[in-house]
Amino acid sequence: MAPRLGMPFIGKSEVMAPKRFILNAARTAKQGTLISVGKDSEEYRALTSTLTMDADDMRELGLAAGQKALVRTAFGESEFTCEAGKVPRGMVFVPYGPPTCRLMSGDTEGTGMPISKGWEVEVVPL
Numbered sequence: 382m383a384p385r386l387g388m389p390f391i392g393k394s395e396v397m398a399p400k401r402f403i404l405n406a407a408r409t410a411k412q413g414t415l416i417s418v419g420k421d422s423e424e425y426r427a428l429t430s431t432l433t434m435d436a437d438d439m440r441e442l443g444l445a446a447g448q449k450a451l452v453r454t455a456f457g458e459s460e461f462t463c464e465a466g467k468v469p470r471g472m473v474f475v476p477y478g479p480p481t482c483r484l485m486s487g488d489t490e491g492t493g494m495p496i497s498k499g500w501e502v503e504v505v506p507l
Contacts (some may be wrong), residue, residue: 382405385415390424400438400441400442400503400504401410401501401502401504402434402438402471402472402500402502402503402504403471403472403473403474403475403499403500403502404452404454404472404475404484404499404500404501405409405472405473405474405498405499405500406474406475406476406477406481406498407452407474407476407477407498408422408477409428409476409488411428411476411495412425412428412429412477412478414478415428415483417448418502420478423442423479425476425478426479427462428476428478429461429475429476429477429478429479429481430460430461430478430480431461431462431464431475431476432450432452432457432461432462432463432464432465432473432474432504433463433464433465433466433468433473433486434463434464434465434466434468434472434473434474434494434504435462435465435468435469435470435471435472435475436464436465437470438470438473439463439465442504442506444463444504444506445463446460446465447462447463447464448462448463448506448507449461449463449506449507450463450504450505450506450507451504451505452473452475452484452502452503452505453484453502453503453505454482454484454485454500454501454502457483457484457485457487459481459483459484460507461475461480462481469478470479472502478487481495484500
């Protein structure tokens with residue numbers, strides 16, 4: 382959106398209202414193969430900062446493949462690169478990693494691992 386004469390510039394993330402989704406996080410097979418490369422590798426960081434969602438949901442938000450989006454929970458927020466994939470409408474998926482940890486609470490409900498399934502999140506295009 383280009384600024385208009387006499388109007389302050391408003392970025393896309395400020396114009397569009399965020400939409401709520403259910404987020405599920407998990408380890409992927411690709412993460413398992415990258416463990417020998419290391420969690421500090423660029424490939425691992427790219428994998429763990431990728432958000433997969435339904436193509437129709439992406440269109441409704443005005444998101445293009447490769448575009449960044451801010452994901453917010455009640456506990457924090459993190460930036461992800463978006464891609465379309467085989468994910469049910471209304472749901473988003475991210476592999477576990479440092480960006481996902483910023484979204485978690487410390488509550489484990491006695492399991493020893495923070496709850497990482499079924500979070501309600503907002504997705505805001507950047």
